[in-house]
Amino acid sequence: SSPHPPPHTPTHTLSRVYQKLNISSGSGNMLGRAFVHVPRGRALWRCGPPLFRFLSTSSSWASVDPYKMSGGNPGKAMNFVSGEWKSAAQSKMIIDPLNGESFLTVPDTKVSELTPFVQNLKDVPKAGLHNPLLKPERYIMLGEVCERAAAELAKPETEEFFTKLIQRCVGKHWEQCRGEVVVVRKWLSSFSGDNVRNLARSFALPGDRFGQESRGYRWPFGGVSVITPFNFPLEIPGIQTLSALFMGNRPLVKVDEKVQIVFEQFLRLLLHCGLPKEDIDLLWSDGPVCMEALKQGDCRMTLFTGSQPVAELLTKELRGKVKLEDAGFDWKILGPDVHCIDYVAWQCDQDAYGYSGQKCSAQSILFMHENWEKEGFVGKLQERASLRNLDDGSIGPVLTWSNDRIQQHVDRLLKIQGSMVLFGGEPMKGHQIPDCYGCFQPTAVYVPLEQMLSSSDNFAAATTELFGPFQVVTSFNDSSVDMVMKACELMENHLTAAVVSQDIDFQLKVLGNTVNGTTYAGVRARTTGAPQNHWFGPAGDPRGAGIHTPEAIKLVWSSHREIIYDVGLVDEDWRAPPPS
Numbered sequence: 001s002s003p004h005p006p007p008h009t010p011t012h013t014l015s016r017v018y019q020k021l022n023i024s025s026g027s028g029n030m031l032g033r034a035f036v037h038v039p040r041g042r043a044l045w046r047c048g049p050p051l052f053r054f055l056s057t058s059s060s061w062a063s064v065d066p067y068k069m070s071g072g073n074p075g076k077a078m079n080f081v082s083g084e085w086k087s088a089a090q091s092k093m094i095i096d097p098l099n100g101e102s103f104l105t106v107p108d109t110k111v112s113e114l115t116p117f118v119q120n121l122k123d124v125p126k127a128g129l130h131n132p133l134l135k136p137e138r139y140i141m142l143g144e145v146c147e148r149a150a151a152e153l154a155k156p157e158t159e160e161f162f163t164k165l166i167q168r169c170v171g172k173h174w175e176q177c178r179g180e181v182v183v184v185r186k187w188l189s190s191f192s193g194d195n196v197r198n199l200a201r202s203f204a205l206p207g208d209r210f211g212q213e214s215r216g217y218r219w220p221f222g223g224v225s226v227i228t229p230f231n232f233p234l235e236i237p238g239i240q241t242l243s244a245l246f247m248g249n250r251p252l253v254k255v256d257e258k259v260q261i262v263f264e265q266f267l268r269l270l271l272h273c274g275l276p277k278e279d280i281d282l283l284w285s286d287g288p289v290c291m292e293a294l295k296q297g298d299c300r301m302t303l304f305t306g307s308q309p310v311a312e313l314l315t316k317e318l319r320g321k322v323k324l325e326d327a328g329f330d331w332k333i334l335g336p337d338v339h340c341i342d343y344v345a346w347q348c349d350q351d352a353y354g355y356s357g358q359k360c361s362a363q364s365i366l367f368m369h370e371n372w373e374k375e376g377f378v379g380k381l382q383e384r385a386s387l388r389n390l391d392d393g394s395i396g397p398v399l400t401w402s403n404d405r406i407q408q409h410v411d412r413l414l415k416i417q418g419s420m421v422l423f424g425g426e427p428m429k430g431h432q433i434p435d436c437y438g439c440f441q442p443t444a445v446y447v448p449l450e451q452m453l454s455s456s457d458n459f460a461a462a463t464t465e466l467f468g469p470f471q472v473v474t475s476f477n478d479s480s481v482d483m484v485m486k487a488c489e490l491m492e493n494h495l496t497a498a499v500v501s502q503d504i505d506f507q508l509k510v511l512g513n514t515v516n517g518t519t520y521a522g523v524r525a526r527t528t529g530a531p532q533n534h535w536f537g538p539a540g541d542p543r544g545a546g547i548h549t550p551e552a553i554k555l556v557w558s559s560h561r562e563i564i565y566d567v568g569l570v571d572e573d574w575r576a577p578p579p580s
Helices: 014-021 113-125 137-153 154-172 176-190 235-246 262-270 287-296 308-317 341-357 370-374 378-385 403-414 456-462 478-490 504-510 551-557
Strands: 077-079 083-088 091-095 102-107 204-208 210-221 223-228 250-255 301-305 324-325 330-334 363-369 421-423 443-446 472-474 498-502 516-523 560-567
Touching: 077 113, 102 262, 113 223, 113 250, 113 262, 113 341, 137 154, 137 176, 137 235, 137 262, 154 262, 154 308, 223 235, 235 250, 235 262, 235 301, 235 551, 250 262, 250 287, 287 308, 301 308, 301 551, 308 324, 330 341, 330 478, 341 378, 363 370, 363 551, 370 378, 370 472, 370 551, 378 421, 378 443, 403 421, 403 443, 403 456, 403 472, 456 504, 472 478, 478 504, 498 504, 504 516
Parallel strands: 223 250, 223 301, 301 324, 330 363, 330 498, 363 472, 443 472, 498 516
Antiparallel strands: 077 083, 091 102, 204 210, 210 560, 421 443
């Protein structure tokens, strides 16, 4: 959580608010909080949302209330296709990750109902809804939509709405949820005005003769799709969908159904802010049904964020017309120079265990120089991890790994000679999180570097991405730096990384011999928490996708087109040369 209160948040304590609103200090549930009882006198910003819920009315565009959704009063989701909100013939329930109640009814769209989605993909011209030579006024329109949407998200009650809705869907800490909303708002602000148009900036090169010039343009694909995971239900689909639109594409969007209600509400906000209703479709379905829509509709490009097996399947089924931000087994190296040990321990805890480790950028393995070990770094890391608890959401449900599966992975690692549990290693207790989800202590398992590299089986075990509050820790010394480089070379995923060192020679050795797409270097280096102002995405794969920046948007959502103008008149005395 943030070390300082958000600037707009009242800093008076809850006890004063209770007095003003005549609410009993024991009425924690009246705050609409999913799982935290707030004791009297704790600072409001540390405990959760400001009480705008009591002070404002619901937004006109919203169709669910994150404070009232429950087993007895479930919310309702809908498909959006051809400019209309529609149900499906069948529906299914989504469960609350904190108590297992069926708190949301969603369409269960079948293949037989895909006709309008498929037809809309097919009907988009290959030249897109707009391009630099076609309907350029749409660039301006989309900038205005961003401006209005940013203003809407800047309203405290709207920020709270999305923060709470994210928290209801994934059960993470309030500040983790709020941070996602803030990033989207800042990103929208940066693409207000002319910055959408600036994405389509072209260039010209003089030709060989009078009247000849080549011009390079960024051109859309046409009908595209955005498929994104559960862990960032607003930031990833929201930014990627708008990025697709900026470049002239028309997207079909599908988010993991556990959390798609968040994007549905964001789409309703965008429509409220002027996004043309014909520009986008939203599909509630399972994966195979969505795949069928993409294949039947001959989707011209798919952005996929998620697991590596699904990424490889999409690559095959969609004939390579994909951009991927897939699995992230992310490393951090603590160099030989020890600095700011308390800060580094805090950052390592945030990177490994924030949001219960459910980030594609989460710190998966820590290479620790022996100098850090001698200074007691592991103990400081364990101390930070021990502060995490279910009451404030700093540890919570693991939505893709059950406790049994996590325990099996820990046991697999412990079979490697010299391995041991440094801390954690057991399920959390005292909660109502359903058994289909995990809830595990922040865990670190030490695996000796030599043993890790001694066999392919050991290395595969040590570098398996566990999407939960878990990391592998190993150590090295000056003579084994090259072994660390070998381990980094052997890894298959190259998303984020961190080199925690002020030693320039060490930094350059690591940075010059690795490929991770988003790499941080210096004593403050981290693997998570990418802001809206820099590239986030993998490297080393021609299918690699990025997010946030103009470079990412142009790479993912457009292709290069060259038009050569040759308009100079032919000399009157020109004669055709012999055939060649």
